Amino acid sequence: MATQKDVARLAGVSVSTVSRVLNGSSLVDEKTRDKVQAAIKKLNYRPNLLAYSLRARSSRLVGLILPELTSIHASFLQQVEESCMERGYSVMVGLHRNDCEREKALIDEFQRRNGDGLILYPAIDGQNVSNNLMEYISIPVVLYEHSFGGQFGNVTFNNYEAGAMAARYLLKLGHRNLACTVGPMGSKFLRDRFWGFYNELKKQGLTVQEKNIYRCDFNYQVSNFQSGGEAVDYFLEGRSPEDTPTAIWAHNDNVALGILKGLHKRGIRIPEEISVVGVDNISLTEVYYPSLTTIGQPVKKMAEKAVEMLVRQIESKDGYRAGNLVMEPELVVRESTGPCAGWKRLQSEKQAGA
Amino acid sequence: MATQKDVARLAGVSVSTVSRVLNGSSLVDEKTRDKVQAAIKKLNYRPNLLAYSLRARSSRLVGLILPELTSIHASFLQQVEESCMERGYSVMVGLHRNDCEREKALIDEFQRRNGDGLILYPAIDGQNVSNNLMEYISIPVVLYEHSFGGQFGNVTFNNYEAGAMAARYLLKLGHRNLACTVGPMGSKFLRDRFWGFYNELKKQGLTVQEKNIYRCDFNYQVSNFQSGGEAVDYFLEGRSPEDTPTAIWAHNDNVALGILKGLHKRGIRIPEEISVVGVDNISLTEVYYPSLTTIGQPVKKMAEKAVEMLVRQIESKDGYRAGNLVMEPELVVRESTGPCAGWKRLQSEKQAGA
DNA sequence: ATAGATTATGAAATCGATTGTATTCATTAT
DNA sequence: ATAATGAATACAATCGATTTCATAATCTAT
Numbered sequence: 001m002a003t004q005k006d007v008a009r010l011a012g013v014s015v016s017t018v019s020r021v022l023n024g025s026s027l028v029d030e031k032t033r034d035k036v037q038a039a040i041k042k043l044n045y046r047p048n049l050l051a052y053s054l055r056a057r058s059s060r061l062v063g064l065i066l067p068e069l070t071s072i073h074a075s076f077l078q079q080v081e082e083s084c085m086e087r088g089y090s091v092m093v094g095l096h097r098n099d100c101e102r103e104k105a106l107i108d109e110f111q112r113r114n115g116d117g118l119i120l121y122p123a124i125d126g127q128n129v130s131n132n133l134m135e136y137i138s139i140p141v142v143l144y145e146h147s148f149g150g151q152f153g154n155v156t157f158n159n160y161e162a163g164a165m166a167a168r169y170l171l172k173l174g175h176r177n178l179a180c181t182v183g184p185m186g187s188k189f190l191r192d193r194f195w196g197f198y199n200e201l202k203k204q205g206l207t208v209q210e211k212n213i214y215r216c217d218f219n220y221q222v223s224n225f226q227s228g229g230e231a232v233d234y235f236l237e238g239r240s241p242e243d244t245p246t247a248i249w250a251h252n253d254n255v256a257l258g259i260l261k262g263l264h265k266r267g268i269r270i271p272e273e274i275s276v277v278g279v280d281n282i283s284l285t286e287v288y289y290p291s292l293t294t295i296g297q298p299v300k301k302m303a304e305k306a307v308e309m310l311v312r313q314i315e316s317k318d319g320y321r322a323g324n325l326v327m328e329p330e331l332v333v334r335e336s337t338g339p340c341a342g343w344k345r346l347q348s349e350k351q352a353g354a
Numbered sequence: 355m356a357t358q359k360d361v362a363r364l365a366g367v368s369v370s371t372v373s374r375v376l377n378g379s380s381l382v383d384e385k386t387r388d389k390v391q392a393a394i395k396k397l398n399y400r401p402n403l404l405a406y407s408l409r410a411r412s413s414r415l416v417g418l419i420l421p422e423l424t425s426i427h428a429s430f431l432q433q434v435e436e437s438c439m440e441r442g443y444s445v446m447v448g449l450h451r452n453d454c455e456r457e458k459a460l461i462d463e464f465q466r467r468n469g470d471g472l473i474l475y476p477a478i479d480g481q482n483v484s485n486n487l488m489e490y491i492s493i494p495v496v497l498y499e500h501s502f503g504g505q506f507g508n509v510t511f512n513n514y515e516a517g518a519m520a521a522r523y524l525l526k527l528g529h530r531n532l533a534c535t536v537g538p539m540g541s542k543f544l545r546d547r548f549w550g551f552y553n554e555l556k557k558q559g560l561t562v563q564e565k566n567i568y569r570c571d572f573n574y575q576v577s578n579f580q581s582g583g584e585a586v587d588y589f590l591e592g593r594s595p596e597d598t599p600t601a602i603w604a605h606n607d608n609v610a611l612g613i614l615k616g617l618h619k620r621g622i623r624i625p626e627e628i629s630v631v632g633v634d635n636i637s638l639t640e641v642y643y644p645s646l647t648t649i650g651q652p653v654k655k656m657a658e659k660a661v662e663m664l665v666r667q668i669e670s671k672d673g674y675r676a677g678n679l680v681m682e683p684e685l686v687v688r689e690s691t692g693p694c695a696g697w698k699r700l701q702s703e704k705q706a707g708a
Numbered sequence: 709a710t711a712g713a714t715t716a717t718g719a720a721a722t723c724g725a726t727t728g729t730a731t732t733c734a735t736t737a738t
Numbered sequence: 739a740t741a742a743t744g745a746a747t748a749c750a751a752t753c754g755a756t757t758t759c760a761t762a763a764t765c766t767a768t
Binding site for chain 1: 423429432435446462467611
Binding site for chain 1: 726
């Protein structure tokens with residue numbers, strides 16, 4: 001790899017002149033410029049970004065730290081890469097697997113590489129979220145899906161509203177006997193999803209019975225699928241028809257797909273007998289049979305915004321600090337939901353009566 | 355961020371001494387060492403990796419360049435990150451989206467950052483694969499899924515055998531009227547898959563009729579799902595029962611899932627009426643209804659091997675160059691395949707006769 | 709006691725860029 | 739003709755590390 005020194009030697013000038021040519025300084029004679037340009041082309045010279053970064057204190061490097069690469073995080077990463085590329089930043093990825101030590105190591109490593117800024121989905125270690133991040137992060141950060149009381153800029157999903165939206169939709173379809181799953185309550189965003197759902201029912205004078213709430217233990221993709229299956233057993237085993245929920249809301253799509261599968265196995269028709277709703281709108285919800293009605297999270301847009309907010313912080317000279325951006329859910333109706341059977345009958349009777 | 359200079363000042367020694375302490379040199383007095391260690395702790399000093407890289411000509415940075423983040427590539431990335439972490443390397447990711455220009459830009463960028471080595475899934479631009487990579491890559495490389503005549507080290511999947519394995523399995527189940535999909539023939543690995551399937555049938559004196567071969571145009575995940583649906587239309591529209599294939603092999607799992615969905619829509623029972631087989635064994639094949647029988651690609655192992663081969667090249671002082679590693683497919687039998695209906699009858703008659 | 713070896717340390721070069729300061733040379737003004 | 743201006747370029751410092759070389763201090767052996 002040729003350096004500026006080589007170019008300078010070949011062109012018969014000093015390195016500073018080469019540098020000036022590269023940076024488009026007007027303080028360089030046209031003939032000299034041409035000589036340098038020729039040398040650059042001849043040697044196929046390209047500036048070393050490490051040296052630049054060291055001097056300029058800017059690496060044009062964005063770090064993305066996630067727990068793991070689930071479907072939704074992969075979409076997020078894909079868009080982050082796209083948006084960074086557009087702005088001339090490269091992306092380093094680290095997966096902490098919900099291990100706080102590892103998360104710290106990744107952040108540290110990134111800062112030691114003079115990374116410009118970080119997009120971080122913090123580790124959830126059991127009931128505790130890493131909470132002393134402030135101490136060892138000294139570069140711009142945008143949090144994804146977590147807010148930490150606004151200490152950092154962040155992009156979150158309106159999880160409460162997502163839960164509420166699911167509840168409203170199922171109620172509108174006439175369902176009254178509802179079941180739902182909940183994830184580890186250690187993470188605020190899952191709590192929000194649940195309470196949104198719960199409180200919306202309450203508002204309508206309804207509730208979810210304890211036996212219709214299935215608590216999923218794990219937080220990993222495969223386990224989520226499994227949890228869905230287990231939830232079905234939990235909701236259906238030894239129940240009379242009247243005691244069986246007519247709709248199930250899952251706190252995320254992977255669990256919802258596990259539920260669909262579990263219902264299939266038992267030969268239960270969807271949505272005729274039981275309706276299912278998820279949250280997230282991951283890509284496979286569309287292909288599944290039946291396709292899954294879900295509360296969509298605008299992941300791509302969130303990634304785009306996260307990068308935008310981060311880069312603005314990085315490039316601002318007046319210490320701009322990004323705020324809290326909350327993205328709204330969107331109901332995506334597909335094939336896994338339908339009017340409650342009893343309700344349907346009621347409706348047609350009404351129509352016949354009219 | 356504290357530097358060695360700060361530590362040196364605080365400890366009352368020179369930077370060279372600090373550096374020696376950090377690198378565990380024996381040529382430093384115990385008392386001095388303690389003073390320096392104390393200063394390091396006090397200032398919470400951590401070495402700047404950029405400066406180190408510049409000097410040492412080793413960045414401990416591995417680049418991973420992929421077309422995009424499909425399910426299978428996300429798994430690959432996840433394992434690459436894991437394996438790199440274990441060996442003390444960080445990972446930069448770039449997605450070229452099958453655009454050769456972009457691929458070149460990513461490679462270039464990475465080399466300008468003194469990246470140590472590259473794992474590359476090359477761009478397939480229409481019928482042409484980027485073929486002058488040699489010219490602008492001057493660091494260790496391991497190719498993924500492509501071999502380029504062995505110019506670079508590479509990890510590939512035995513795609514030919516995967517196709518053959520699918521064919522053998524379906525024949526064993528008694529299917530004789532087979533259909534299949536093919537992807538863009540510009541990429542060798544998809545050609546291999548097809549010819550493996552085709553030749554295996556030929557070996558048994560069978561063939562796939564032209565009307566039972568559906569050519570998928572696109573290479574992207576969403577389109578793959580769609581292609582599967584279109585393939586179903588192509589195979590079934592206006593066919594008499596005898597003329598309808600009893601088994602379909604898709605050249606990848608996404609297409610296969612699209613096919614399952616298409617068959618569902620038409621009310622066709624799987625596998626009773628039509629069996630379906632995919633290739634890759636992506637995670638959703640297990641959750642789908644019915645779960646998909648597929649020819650598994652050991653992605654995690656391939657990622658692990660790729661990193662292993664790459665790091666060995668990077669760290670070898672005698673110019674070691676990795677060779678070609680071919681990973682074997684594995685038949686994963688699930689619910690989407692079953693004996694051919696006619697064959698089943700034949701078998702039971704046989705049994706009854708015996 | 710002194711030469712020679714050993715140990716501990718600092719100064720300076722280096723990696724590959726950028727940039728402030730100094731210098732050279734040509735041009736213009738007085 | 740000479741001083742002042744300005745353009746073009748070179749020199750040197752800097753970013754934060756490592757490493758070679760030189761030097762000072764200590765120790766060993768004769």
